[in-house]
Amino acid sequence: MGTLDKPDSIRETYAESPSTDVEKNEEYTVGKFVIVNYDNKLFVGQITKLLLDNIEINCMVQHGKRNVFKWPNKPDCIFYHREQIASVISEPEPNQRAAQLTKYDWLLFNDI
Template sequence: MYLFNLYFFIIIFLFCCCNDDEESVLTNMALYCKIRPNKTFVIVEYEQEYFPGIVKNKKNTKVEVSNMVMSLTNWKWPDKEDRLWYHSAQIKEIIKDPELVTATSSRSAIYAVPEIEKFRSKSV
């Protein structure tokens, strides 16, 4: 049964990523397999912009991510949680936990996400 599920997952994954080259598909699959809900931070691409966030759920070839919002040159959690489902191809990188820069309260905490700089410079 396990092999059938793995085979089914691979077929679905390849179908969803059929516009990518073979190397991209394998990279996306490797990233997807490493993701753990409520533990894994990622960078996602949405409308040609890049955002850090934490994975909340994953199902088939999609992941639900709670995204951070930009605050000047750093990042913070929005007042109202911003959760979206992304195809695994939109997950660009698994990153370390964001680094706390300053906090007066848990709601106003500001974080640095150094890994995102290489992606943000591409979109400018």
């Protein structure tokens, strides 16, 4: 019987932990865009770091109530809990000096 066959072995515990983390983080990867709910307000941002159940997101600024989003002059990177992420979305489409969500993502943004 090898060390991996023992249920209480340290090796088995560590061998299984990464696969569990990978399953948790499957849809949340660095570079993906998301809609995050913070203080009952929605923000569009890009994932910059993953740390267990906390995800660092660099948020964009929405101009008015329109489908116009810009990156702030200084990055707005904050850690959010996984439960605060409302949805994964497509990368916003460039529109002059700003960006806009796809029609589907804009409808989703307004429906959350």
